[in-house]
Amino acid sequence: MLRFDNITKTFGANTAVKAASFVVDKPMMIGIIGRSGAGKSTLLRILNKLTDSTSGEITFDGLSVTDLRGAAKRNWQSQCAMIFQQFNLVPRMDVVSNVLHGTLNRRSTMSTMFNLYPDEDIHSAIDILERLGIAEHAPKRAEALSGGQQQRVAIARALMQDPRIILADEPIASLDPMNAQVVMQSLRDIHEQDNRMVIANLHTLDTARRYCDRVIGMRDGKIVFDGTPEQLTTGAARDIYGADASFSEATTSTQIETTEPGNKLLADIAAH
Numbered sequence: 001m002l003r004f005d006n007i008t009k010t011f012g013a014n015t016a017v018k019a020a021s022f023v024v025d026k027p028m029m030i031g032i033i034g035r036s037g038a039g040k041s042t043l044l045r046i047l048n049k050l051t052d053s054t055s056g057e058i059t060f061d062g063l064s065v066t067d068l069r070g071a072a073k074r075n076w077q078s079q080c081a082m083i084f085q086q087f088n089l090v091p092r093m094d095v096v097s098n099v100l101h102g103t104l105n106r107r108s109t110m111s112t113m114f115n116l117y118p119d120e121d122i123h124s125a126i127d128i129l130e131r132l133g134i135a136e137h138a139p140k141r142a143e144a145l146s147g148g149q150q151q152r153v154a155i156a157r158a159l160m161q162d163p164r165i166i167l168a169d170e171p172i173a174s175l176d177p178m179n180a181q182v183v184m185q186s187l188r189d190i191h192e193q194d195n196r197m198v199i200a201n202l203h204t205l206d207t208a209r210r211y212c213d214r215v216i217g218m219r220d221g222k223i224v225f226d227g228t229p230e231q232l233t234t235g236a237a238r239d240i241y242g243a244d245a246s247f248s249e250a251t252t253s254t255q256i257e258t259t260e261p262g263n264k265l266l267a268d269i270a271a272h
């Protein structure tokens with residue numbers, strides 16, 4: 001259903017993604033791992049058409065995504081909704097309005113300007129929040145919620161688009177281990193219950209192993225690993241991270257990822 005065919009992206013002299021090819025033949029949950037700068041975000045952004053590839057082609061169910069422009073491009077972008085590390089919510093706006101923003105693509109400018117939403121959409125938004133266990137927070141401002149709750153609001157906003165694919169760019173990198181698990185389990189449930197494809201960039205090996213059906217490893221823009229969590233041995237991980245024999249999986253564990261920016265930095269340094 002999804003095919004990457006020799007996708008390359010260059011920024012000046014720097015090649016961020018080098019001839020990436022892979023095929024996904026059914027909806028599954030895929031984790032993309034690799035050290036900082038390996039090209040993971042660029043790969044997702046190309047799929048979502050936030051950026052164009054320099055060469056190569058992506059197809060989804062036979063449709064060429066690469067050449068989509070205008071309304072067709074916007075339609076594609078709502079079919080592959082993206083969530084981000086920093087949630088990208090409107091902090092002072094209430095939770096349910098943030099979720100309803102997921103319908104922006106199919107609403108008129110006028111109704112958007114005046115925050116007019118059909119009752120049906122409001123009910124769907126509440127149902128989705130309920131499903132994610134955060135309906136009680138619907139009237140609160142987004143900024144009043146914890147990081148884990150905010151990320152679930154972002155997932156709810158993505159689900160409002162009824163997407164075929166959910167792309168998650170480091171969805172748990174700003175969360176403590178407990179919230180990280182709740183968010184990853186929400187993504188897993190969405191995949192299993194709705195049969196949607198989920199592709200998540202992840203910093204940590206244990207998360208990729210635990211929640212994903214398939215893991216793609218990138219190094220210096222190239223896909224250097226594509227297999228099941230079982231095939232992702234310590235040796236394979238060492239290749240992906242470009243580390244020597246002293247490489248320790250503990251350095252990519254969620255255990256050292258906390259909400260403290262300093263600790264995140266330490267974790268990054270340790271992982272690289």
Ligand SMILES: Nc1ncnc2c1ncn2[C@@H]1O[C@H](COP(=O)(O)OP(=O)(O)OP(=O)(O)O)[C@@H](O)[C@H]1O
Binds near residue numbers: 014015016035036039
């Ligand atoms: N807009 C841009 N302009 C110039 N160079 C870019 C741009 N976006 C990414 N790059 C470069 O492309 C390479 C891949 O970056 P990318 O963000 O995709 O890596 P990543 O694996 O997602 O890293 P991280 O885990 O730190 O987010 C890096 O060398 C980066 O500096």
